[in-house]
Amino acid sequence: MADLRRTGLFDLHLELGGKMVPFAGWEMPVQYPMGVMGEHQHTRAHAGLFDVSHMGQVILRPPKGGTVADAARALEALVPVDVIGLGEGRQRYAMFTNEDGGILDDLMVANRGDHLFLVVNAARVGHDVAMMRGRLGEGVTVELISDRALLALQGPEAQAALERIVPEVAEMRFMDVAVLPVSGGDVWVSRSGYTGEDGFEISVPEDEAEGFARALLAMEEVAPIGLGARDSLRLEAGLCLYGSDIDETTSPVEAGLTWAIRKARRKGGARAGGFPGATRILGELEDGPARKRVGLAPEGRAPMRAGTEIFDGDEKVGEVTSGAFGPTLGAPMSMGYVAAGSAATGTRLTGEVRGKRLPVEVVDLPFVPANFKR
Amino acid sequence: MKFTEEHEWLRVQGDVVVVGITEHASEQLGDVVFVELPDEGTVVSKDDEIVVIESVKAASDILAPLDGEIVEVNEALTDNPGLVNEDAMGEAWFFKMKAEDLSQMDEYMDEAKYKDMIG
Known part of the structure; x- marks a missing residue:
């Protein structure tokens, strides 16, 4: 290879x-x-x-004489996430957005006292580092750990x-x-x-x-x-894979990642907006998105894989973005985007598998409850 | 027993041919999670896609190896697709068919040739 x-x-x-x-x-x-x-x-x-060594490990250092808050403030211009409010020794999920409110990558951001530590997706390392070097502004250094x-x-x-x-x-x-x-x-x-x-x-x-x-x-x-x-x-666990479930065409609100957008960055917040795509993203937070990422539970045993078209009655309302058999669930599971009107939990839809429309139900994510040490 | 390039095995049993996939194929597929079988009584032509196997990796098709009629399918696979990984050459047969012309089997490989093919 x-x-x-x-x-x-x-x-x-x-x-x-x-x-x-x-x-x-x-x-x-x-x-x-x-x-x-x-x-x-x-x-x-x-x-x-x-x-997971293929993932990108990146350090953001503030300008000389600055503090981690300066690096956080710079990063906030690229993500709809409250980075300044992230305490020392804590980590938070974030996403880079584009001017259309789509997602350029999802990442983890940690506050390590005098700098930020980021972990980004392998396929997006080059993109993310170049973008940050170009747009974080004077003095913030972007160091790719190799x-x-x-x-x-x-x-x-x-x-x-x-x-x-x-x-x-x-x-x-x-x-x-x-x-x-x-x-x-x-x-x-x-x-x-x-x-x-x-x-x-x-x-x-x-x-x-x-x-x-x-x-x-x-x-x-x-x-x-x-x-x-x-x-x-x-x-x-209901988690998104970048490039499959989220990408430049999906907004964080459509993707159901609104929990990552804290008050400070929302309308009326201390630092409302100020990130790429804010108009669309803040608008969708108020009015709801046109489509939503949902969990989909096929009724039979046939997995509905990525690309499976989803119908509500005769109308195509969406598509599966990830689908597989869940070994712990003991059943097939999918997630994908469906029109908001068809996205309520319990809605019965169909998915087209090999020419046949098979029943599938909208379910809450995750399929298997998380087991974190809070 | 005969073998196809599609990694199926065929075994003549009385007046029917029993068809399954080889152990090598089941290893390549990984854990099988779903098997869709044809209806009994279906008349098939050689190379029709008649069985769908989904593994943890992907979906694949099994082709009808001969012209004929499906006379029995292995319902045990519907409830327990993992049987394919446990006993591909035995318990996990997919279907039995009545062949129109058993001489169609002559073109397929014997075990030694199949083993050569998979290396």
Whole structure:
């Protein structure tokens, strides 16, 4: 697979029997011998270790003599999120928006005292870094981290496993971030993830990453998990995949991400608007969007995958953006956009699968309740 | 037993041909989560798409290997699609068909040739 990048754990993936596939310009494990279903179940029951080193780790530093609030203020011009109000040692979900109110990428932002730490999607690293360098304004430096791996340890036994190496993580709550010393350097830990489970994302110096991963994998609770299970886990958790469920044509309000837009940035808030696409986004917050992202539960066992057209009676009202079988749910599950008039929970619609219109019901997300340590 | 390039196996049993997919195919598919079978009594032509298999990865079709009539389908797969991963060559047969012309089977591979093909 020419021209694909490899993470620092590539050899370890091969040793573990990982089946490597191209993903966002990287050669990544889609599954290990346990298989997607087994890896999914293992993560929900114990702890799964994911290599997410392909994601972009970015540090935003304020201008010389400035504070983290200066970097936060600059970032607020690109996201509809309250970054200034984000406390030290805390992390928040955000999205870059465009002038049309669409989503350019979704990301995590952490306040680490004197700077911000961002994690962005692999496929959007180049775009995001170039955009921030061009638009954050004078003095804010955008540093793309290239010498650290990023691991995610997810599942109800994630803390029990990780605290054997980094005891301080036991004190962290959901969405806390911390820089913690280990032998060989610091690890940057956040108590978060993208599976709906309790867990951590851990940024490790590249030289230490393989040893760190091996130490975790040696524990009984921990198994390596590939992209296949990562996708079914996040879909059960009702979480969006950038490029599938959200993109430049979907607004955060249509996507149901309004919880990420706090009072301060809404109409009447202390820093209302002031981000790209504010007119559309604030308008949709007031009046409601024309279409909404919803959970869709097919009645039979046939999965309705991305691209499946959704009908209300004879009228096409939307399309599936992600669909798969939910191993924990024990049933097929989809999400997608439908016209607002067809989006109420319990609405019975049909989805066209191989020429047949099959019944599907609008349901609340997530499909599987989250299990965070609040 | 005969094998197709589409990774189906065919076994003559009395006056019907039993059809399933190979273990190799089931491994490639990954965990199977849904199987849609044809109706019993359906008359099919060779290469008609008659079974849909959905795995955790994707949907794929199984083609009718012969001209003939579907006389029985394996309902156990509807309730337990995972059977395909557990016992592809045995319990997880898909359908039995009455072939119009059994000589159509001659073009398919024997086990040794199939093994060569999958390497």
